[in-house]
Amino acid sequence: MTDIELTVSAAKRVAAIAAKQERPAVLRLAVEGGGCAGFSYKFALGEPEAGDTATETDGVRLVVDQMTLDLVRGSAVDFVEDMGGSAFKVTNPNAASGCGCGSSFSI
Numbered sequence: 001m002t003d004i005e006l007t008v009s010a011a012k013r014v015a016a017i018a019a020k021q022e023r024p025a026v027l028r029l030a031v032e033g034g035g036c037a038g039f040s041y042k043f044a045l046g047e048p049e050a051g052d053t054a055t056e057t058d059g060v061r062l063v064v065d066q067m068t069l070d071l072v073r074g075s076a077v078d079f080v081e082d083m084g085g086s087a088f089k090v091t092n093p094n095a096a097s098g099c100g101c102g103s104s105f106s107i
Contacts, residue, residue: 003053004029004064005076010088011060013079018045018060025060029077029090031068039071041090 006014006027018025028046031039048054052063062077075092 003069003073004055004062006055006057006060006062007076007078008057010062010077010079011057013088014045014060014062015058021045027060027062027077027088029062029064029068029072031071041088043088 010027011025014027015025023045024047026046026048028044030042030044032042033039046063048061048063049065051066053066053069054061054063056062064072071094072090072092073094075090075094078089078091080087080089
């Protein structure tokens, strides 16, 4: 099992956003305290830092720090579009519960 996965759909979306902003195609996933279920996911374009774990899909890198990796190990980051809009979505096997918005979870 890989530590974390970036789907092709998410990689394409990150590449498009990074190109528009003229930045490297590197998506940073972090977990913060808060949200309606205890923790929330935070996404930002960024650079890899010392100690990060990285994975690459179609030339796009997903990076997470060690603390975040402990909470999201085995997860997949996807980009989904549906009637409710479009968003990055984390499928986290470590989450005991989540909330309706899909951006918050508990362990």
